[in-house]
Amino acid sequence: MRINKISLNNFRIYKGKNQISFSSFKEKKNISIIAGQNGFGKTTFLSALVWGFYGKLIADVDEKYKREIYETGGYKKYAKSILNKDVFNSKNSIKKYSVEIELSDVYIPSVPCKRIILKREFDVENETEKIRILIDGFENELTKEVGADIFINDFILPREIAKFFLFDAEKIVSLAEIKTIHEKRKLSKAYSEVLGINKYENLKRNLESLRLKLRKKSASAKDLKKLEKLQSELENLEKLIEYNESKIKSNNEELERLKTLSEQYQEKLIREGNSMTAEDLINQKKLRDTLRHQSIEIKSKLKELIELAPFAIAGNKTKQLFIQVDAELKQKQKQNDSEFFKSKIESIQEKITQQINTEKIPADIKSEVLELISKTISENVHDQRNTVEKILLDLSLEQSNQFFALYDNIKQSFSISFKQIVKEERNNRIFLAKTIKKISNAESKESDVLTKKYKTEKSITDKRIEELTKEQNKLYEEIGAFQQDSATKSKLISELSKMVKLDKLDDKKDKVSNRLIEELNEFIIKYKSEKKYSLQQKIKQELGKLMHKKDFIADVDVEIKDDIIEINLIDNKGNFIDKETLSKGEQQLYATALLKSLVDESGIKFPVFIDSPLQKFDKKHSQNIITEFYPTISSQVILFPLLEKELTVREYELLLPFVSQTFMIENIEEGSKFIECKPNELFNKIENKNNVYTY
Numbered sequence: 027m028r029i030n031k032i033s034l035n036n037f038r039i040y041k042g043k044n045q046i047s048f049s050s051f052k053e054k055k056n057i058s059i060i061a062g063q064n065g066f067g068k069t070t071f072l073s074a075l076v077w078g079f080y081g082k083l084i085a086d087v088d089e090k091y092k093r094e095i096y097e098t099g100g101y102k103k104y105a106k107s108i109l110n111k112d113v114f115n116s117k118n119s120i121k122k123y124s125v126e127i128e129l130s131d132v133y134i135p136s137v138p139c140k141r142i143i144l145k146r147e148f149d150v151e152n153e154t155e156k157i158r159i160l161i162d163g164f165e166n167e168l169t170k171e172v173g174a175d176i177f178i179n180d181f182i183l184p185r186e187i188a189k190f191f192l193f194d195a196e197k198i199v200s201l202a203e204i205k206t207i208h209e210k211r212k213l214s215k216a217y218s219e220v221l222g223i224n225k226y227e228n229l230k231r232n233l234e235s236l237r238l239k240l241r242k243k244s245a246s247a248k249d250l251k252k253l254e255k256l257q258s259e260l261e262n263l264e265k266l267i268e269y270n271e272s273k274i275k276s277n278n279e280e281l282e283r284l285k286t287l288s289e290q291y292q293e294k295l296i297r298e299g300n301s302m303t304a305e306d307l308i309n310q311k312k313l314r315d316t317l318r319h320q321s322i323e324i325k326s327k328l329k330e331l332i333e334l335a336p337f338a339i340a341g342n343k344t345k346q347l348f349i350q351v352d353a354e355l356k357q358k359q360k361q362n363d364s365e366f367f368k369s370k371i372e373s374i375q376e377k378i379t380q381q382i383n384t385e386k387i388p389a390d391i392k393s394e395v396l397e398l399i400s401k402t403i404s405e406n407v408h409d410q411r412n413t414v415e416k417i418l419l420d421l422s423l424e425q426s427n428q429f430f431a432l433y434d435n436i437k438q439s440f441s442i443s444f445k446q447i448v449k450e451e452r453n454n455r456i457f458l459a460k461t462i463k464k465i466s467n468a469e470s471k472e473s474d475v476l477t478k479k480y481k482t483e484k485s486i487t488d489k490r491i492e493e494l495t496k497e498q499n500k501l502y503e504e505i506g507a508f509q510q511d512s513a514t515k516s517k518l519i520s521e522l523s524k525m526v527k528l529d530k531l532d533d534k535k536d537k538v539s540n541r542l543i544e545e546l547n548e549f550i551i552k553y554k555s556e557k558k559y560s561l562q563q564k565i566k567q568e569l570g571k572l573m574h575k576k577d578f579i580a581d582v583d584v585e586i587k588d589d590i591i592e593i594n595l596i597d598n599k600g601n602f603i604d605k606e607t608l609s610k611g612e613q614q615l616y617a618t619a620l621l622k623s624l625v626d627e628s629g630i631k632f633p634v635f636i637d638s639p640l641q642k643f644d645k646k647h648s649q650n651i652i653t654e655f656y657p658t659i660s661s662q663v664i665l666f667p668l669l670e671k672e673l674t675v676r677e678y679e680l681l682l683p684f685v686s687q688t689f690m691i692e693n694i695e696e697g698s699k700f701i702e703c704k705p706n707e708l709f710n711k712i713e714n715k716n717n718v719y720t721y
Contacts, residue, residue, distance in 0.1 A: 027133075027631050027632050028662045029633050031126075032074075032078075033124075033127075035126075036109060038070045039066070039110070040074070040697055041697030046700045049687060054657070054684060055683075055684055057665060058686055058687045059664075059708065060665070061689070067693070071666065072666065074125050076088070076188065077108070078125030078126070081175065085101075086185045087188045105155065109122075126146075128143050129141070141162055142160070144157065144159055191630075191635065192635045221561070227550060237539050237543075238253075238257070240539075253519065256515055260512060277494050277501070278498075284491045288488055288491065292484065295481065320454055328448070328451060337436050338441070354420065375400070379396060562581075562582045568620075571650060571654040572619055572655065573612075573615055631660070631661065633662035634659050634663050634664070638666070657684045682705060689703070690703055
């Protein structure tokens with residue numbers, strides 16, 4: 027499929043009829059550029075294209091449109107806001123706008139088709155929307171039979187996968203930020219559509235429904251009653267699931283509105299000079315009490331240290347005192363040791379003398395030996411001299427040790443501890459003073475009527491946000507329980523159905539249906555396995571091409587479980603990479619690689635429109651995107667860059683070999699319009715058009 031022509035008429039900034047035609051691309055020249063400055067209408071052009079395809083169903087394509095519709099006050103008000111302002115304010119103008127898209131190479135089963143024209147129009151005065159579909163210049167019975175919107179969704183481009191072909195490159199990082207089961211299930215549905223899994227599962231469900239109808243027709247009154255009861259319960263569960271999903275959707279819209287409202291009240295409070303909410307005030311008072319308690323603890327520590335301060339201040343005297351205490355202690359130890367040693371020696375001398383006297387030794391020799399022993403002992407054993415001139419303190423051993431500990435504390439850690447505690451006390455005092463001032467200012471504003479009103483409204487809004495968030499969690503839990511119950515009921519229906527006897531004709535139909543279901547089951551399992559492996563390899567391959575950190579992502583794992591498709595990135599150590607920890611540029615690269623892989627795997631040939639290309643990429647990654655992504659993602663690629671910011675001259679030179687056509691959006695006082703120019707003249711043309719007007 028390719029788009030030949032797009033015509034906008036009075037669509038926002040595009041006043042009157044503005045048409046852009048895409049010529050047949052030459053080999054390897056698959057890219058068209060539509061360039062313009064901020065405010066000229068690049069994003070508006072993409073919005074016009076999405077609206078042209080889906081109209082009031084545009085909210086199903088992108089959260090951005092859903093939010094805009096909700097904030098405007100519903101689809102009709104949103105649709106009325108699209109009309110060009112000059113036309114809207116003019117008394118004589120027809121209050122209508124439209125988008126016309128011409129397509130070729132569209133395959134529709136059993137319907138010969140060379141060209142399709144979709145024209146969607148909205149009448150602001152009557153608040154009516156019309157769409158006309160022409161196949162080769164004529165209306166077709168198929169479009170009338172199924173309805174225009176269903177025809178577009180089923181035969182041209184399903185809404186679930188439009189986001190993969192018509193997207194803002196800066197916002198596709200949301201694919202890497204999916205967290206909740208609901209978000210995963212919604213995205214997985216889109217994956218299933220793209221990969222073609224969904225159509226086979228739908229076919230299987232249709233065959234299962236057929237088998238159930240056959241059995242209901244042939245069942246006994248008793249079995250029929252059971253079947254109808256189970257089927258009724260199953261349908262009720264499906265309705266409850268649908269209701270919860272609808273409620274979740276509604277709540278999400280309400281949450282978005284309330285969060286915006288809460289932010290607005292906060293801005294108003296700031297303007298009024300009081301940015302503190304009631305909850306903030308409570309927290310500030312808690313902080314004040316905590317700081318006061320910390321102040322008491324700090325002062326207690328400081329008091330303990332201050333008791334030691336005189337010793338630290340009298341540093342030299344304390345040192346002299348230490349020397350005196352140490353010397354006195356050593357003197358005592360020496361005296362005690364000397365007396366003990368002397369008594370022992372004297373005891374030994376006495377024993378030696380007694381021993382010699384008992385021996386039969388001549389008197390003269392005995393006398394000489396005793397004299398020699400006495401002389402030796404007297405020469406080597408003498409009284410210890412005093413090391414201290416005068417005992418001043420006479421401290422006990424315990425008292426001396428206590429003083430030594432105090433001295434070591436003063437010498438080693440007192441200074442650091444004292445400075446640290448003084449610093450803590452000062453910081454605590456300053457922080458406490460600021461907190462008290464904040465509380466005082468906030469409380470002084472409490473008497474202001476407007477401030478009080480804003481605070482009350484914000485408090486009510488925040489409370490409602492909290493209630494809705496809890497309700498959302500409960501709804502998700504209920505959906506899980508309903509789905510589990512639904513699976514049980516389906517199994518019971520299946521078991522009961524097997525017991526019902528069918529007539530011959532219905533039995534043949536049932537056997538054929540059963541055989542097809544079994545074959546489909548085998549096929550779906552095999553198909554999922556093939557797609558899982560193929561998608562893993564494709565994403566890994568694309569990441570390898572785009573990322574310059576070659577060893578950053580070592581592998582990709584795709585998990586397909588029930589209705590959830592999970593894509594995991596694995597590092598070179600075998601650990602899963604949390605996508606939220608990736609930089610915005612890396613998230614965009616991942617999303618880009620995923621998109622390219624899905625498009626390749628889908629086999630869907632559809633033009634790809636990309637707004638804000640290269641927004642988050644550095645030079646190296648931009649080069650990879652230009653040379654590896656844009657030339658290969660589709661046979662028709664349309665880029666909407668902001669030149670010099672999202673596409674530099676150097677980057678454009680790399681892209682130029684793949685460029686077939688270039689257009690610039692010129693903005694004049696009446697509105698914006700398209701001007702085609704030669705690819706090699708684009709930057710020069712843009713430089714000469716610097717006037718900006720808003721519509």
